[in-house]
Amino acid sequence: MAKEKTQFICNACGASSPRWLGKCPSCGAWNSLIESVAESASGGKNRLSAPQGYAGLANAQPVIPLSAIEATDVARTPCGMDELDRVLGGGIVEGGVVLIGGDPGIGKSTLLLQALDALHRKGLPTLYVTGEESGAQIALRSRRLGLDNSQVQVLAEIQLEKILATLEANQPAVVVIDSIQTVYSDQLSSAPGSVAQVRECAAHLTRAAKTTGICVVLIGHVTKEGALAGPRVLEHMVDTVLYFEGDTHSNFRLVRAIKNRFGAVNEIGVFAMTEKGLKGVTNPSAIFLSQHSEPVPGSCVLVTLEGTRPMLVEIQALVDQGGPSPRRLSVGLDKDRMAMLLAVLNRHAGVACADQDVFVNAVGGVRINEPAADLAVMLAITSSLRGKALPRGFFAFGEVGLAGEVRPAPRGQERLKEAAKLGFTMAVVPKANAPKKPIAGLTIHAVERVDEAMNIVRGIS
Numbered sequence: 001m002a003k004e005k006t007q008f009i010c011n012a013c014g015a016s017s018p019r020w021l022g023k024c025p026s027c028g029a030w031n032s033l034i035e036s037v038a039e040s041a042s043g044g045k046n047r048l049s050a051p052q053g054y055a056g057l058a059n060a061q062p063v064i065p066l067s068a069i070e071a072t073d074v075a076r077t078p079c080g081m082d083e084l085d086r087v088l089g090g091g092i093v094e095g096g097v098v099l100i101g102g103d104p105g106i107g108k109s110t111l112l113l114q115a116l117d118a119l120h121r122k123g124l125p126t127l128y129v130t131g132e133e134s135g136a137q138i139a140l141r142s143r144r145l146g147l148d149n150s151q152v153q154v155l156a157e158i159q160l161e162k163i164l165a166t167l168e169a170n171q172p173a174v175v176v177i178d179s180i181q182t183v184y185s186d187q188l189s190s191a192p193g194s195v196a197q198v199r200e201c202a203a204h205l206t207r208a209a210k211t212t213g214i215c216v217v218l219i220g221h222v223t224k225e226g227a228l229a230g231p232r233v234l235e236h237m238v239d240t241v242l243y244f245e246g247d248t249h250s251n252f253r254l255v256r257a258i259k260n261r262f263g264a265v266n267e268i269g270v271f272a273m274t275e276k277g278l279k280g281v282t283n284p285s286a287i288f289l290s291q292h293s294e295p296v297p298g299s300c301v302l303v304t305l306e307g308t309r310p311m312l313v314e315i316q317a318l319v320d321q322g323g324p325s326p327r328r329l330s331v332g333l334d335k336d337r338m339a340m341l342l343a344v345l346n347r348h349a350g351v352a353c354a355d356q357d358v359f360v361n362a363v364g365g366v367r368i369n370e371p372a373a374d375l376a377v378m379l380a381i382t383s384s385l386r387g388k389a390l391p392r393g394f395f396a397f398g399e400v401g402l403a404g405e406v407r408p409a410p411r412g413q414e415r416l417k418e419a420a421k422l423g424f425t426m427a428v429v430p431k432a433n434a435p436k437k438p439i440a441g442l443t444i445h446a447v448e449r450v451d452e453a454m455n456i457v458r459g460i461s
Helices: 082-088 108-121 135-144 160-170 195-212 233-237 284-288 335-348 371-386 412-421 450-460
Strands: 006-010 033-037 097-102 126-130 153-156 174-178 215-220 240-245 252-260 268-274 277-280 299-306 309-321 328-331 356-362 394-396 426-430 443-447
Touching: 033 195, 082 240, 082 252, 082 268, 082 277, 097 108, 097 195, 097 233, 108 126, 108 135, 108 174, 108 215, 108 277, 126 135, 126 160, 135 153, 153 160, 160 195, 195 215, 195 233, 268 284, 284 309, 299 371, 299 412, 309 371, 309 412, 328 335, 335 356, 335 371, 335 450, 356 371, 371 394, 371 426, 371 450, 412 426, 426 450, 443 450
Parallel strands: 097 215, 097 240, 126 153, 126 174, 174 215, 299 394, 328 356, 394 426, 426 443
Antiparallel strands: 006 033, 240 252, 252 268, 268 277, 299 309, 309 356
16 A cells, blocks of 8 residues: 655644644744645545445535434444443444543553443444554453453454454444554554544544444543543544543542533443442442541532432531631632632621631542532531531532522432432522422521521531
8 A cells, every 4th residue: 555645734824844844934833733644636535535335424415404304313222331321321322433531540441341342242243452452461351350251352453454444344333442542544654642643543433433333432542631632633523522530549430421422411420440340330429428427527518410410429628727828729629619609708608718728629539510519618618617517417509609699509309309318317508499399308498698508507506
């Protein structure tokens, strides 16, 4: 196969150069020249055109109105792991492309090997393409995971053209590429893992998925900041982007969807790492709650919402004597929002922390982004400052505004029912979230302002 000529395109202005330069001669931008395949002057076949026999998306289609297009819900195939199916929106989709990233050693390869084995046992042909390990290492891992007599097909290859030829010959239903940074194409002279190679290989694999109906799962490396390595366009090419989160020193892992063209993006899956691989956690609230023999100051339970799932998370706060420049530190919560809540506490509730160090933590390594955590954070800070614990079985949720009002949280009834199901007996919630019918075993205090919530807590603690 003849190697195609390459050129270097500036990401900033689009100027081209026959060789790499540190500085673009056209616009002066540094390190902006990216290698790409040069377009042929002849009207030859495009390298991304659909293979013969397949009606790809690149083929010309007549212009028709939306009402005349036949559209049905995409068929999903559950992969046998409930938590992974939840994040994917119900299962894998024919012709879908999934990109999953995470820290090294977090469990990406383990999870996908388990998923492929479960799919194969359902009768779907599967293929695991590894570029980082040998076939013997994959076999040893499958035996450690207890996947006895696994019939998952394994291919140790990093050349894109050979991988595509194998896909065309074997026609698997699902293929995992581990990882996209190790794959290279003969059309480019750059090393595997470069921006040009990652972009080109991902484009070819995406085209193969759309034209053949194979579900392609790409494993991607992440940078030091935790973002997926490679060009940002990689996330735009694929249908679903998943992030594998969690501390490698902890047994629990979170899989979070940040993009999904076939489902919701606000779902998370919770897994526990065991000797037999990753197991789904059906009751994730248990891992985000500390087990205190007695209530302790600075702790307040929050009912947060992750997708369609209400979860109970413990918010811990520590208020200590500070120096000339008090520290404000939060883990799992937005630091700027915590500073705003401290100002609201001072102005509208008379709780001054200006000369105090304030530390806030969400137990279990979970990250909370919704504003419904405001009230629980403020109650935890006040509890630590006063040195008095909130009563056992107490929880709170609600958004707090700059004027001191407590705004309702979405799907408040489901939050209350989840807490009652787990044995909680007392709550402070926004007045708009108060149920019309009482919930058995649950005492609810509905408030409209922050000072009302503080007065109620002072009376019951």
